[in-house]
Amino acid sequence: MTDSKRLLFTSVIVACLASCGPGTPSAKDAQDKINQLNSKLPIEYTELKKTNGIKGEIEGKEVYEMxxxxxxxxxxxxxxxQRFKPTGVDTMFIAKTDTAMLKKAASMKGGFMSMVDVKPLSSFKKGDLLFTRNGxxxxxxxxxxxR
Structure with missing residues (x-):
């Protein structure tokens, strides 16, 4: 194969690969999207690793579940x-700089007929690991x- 044919062949392959784009979202895409959805919370997802994925179609649109x-x-x-309510228990994460929300959480004391009860759990510093999540x-x- 001559140099010019080799160059042409390589150019065509590179052009095809560049035009195809990624076939599915990456782990970084998922981490960025989750952090964007949780941007108002004082938490951040890091070291996200894809464990499985499935591509499909819903109402004519290509979808991907990771x-x-x-x-x-x-x-x-x-x-x-920790917030106790009739529908279950969940955890609230409140930044120490959000004094209004901290006061509100502290005032949610459960009583005999209370629908919500809040109990303090722990304090964390910036960068501390809160938990590992599968999702x-x-x-x-x-x-x-x-998107």
Whole structure:
């Protein structure tokens, strides 16, 4: 094969690969999307790793569901509270700088007929590991990529 044919062949392969784009969202895409969705919380997903994925179609749109595992760390110093309510128990993450919310959480004391009870749990410093999370996130393919 001559140099000019080799150059032409290589150029065609590179052009094809560049035009195809990624076939599915990456772990970084998932981590960025999750952090964007949780941007108002004092937590951040890090070291996200894809554990599984499935591509499909819903109502004519290409979709992708990614299973993942990730570390969740404190984005800033924070307090955690456990909230008990009729529908179950959840954890509240409140930044130490959010004094209004900290006061509100502290005032939610359960009584005899209370619908909500809040109990303080722990304090964390910026960068502390809060927990490791296994979860799923969904994407829809658009003209501008996976969203």
């Amino acid at each position: 299973s993942f595992t990730a570390k969740v760390v404190a984005k800033e110093d924070l307090e955690t509270f 799923m996130i969904n994407f829809v393919k658009t003209e501008n990529g996976w």
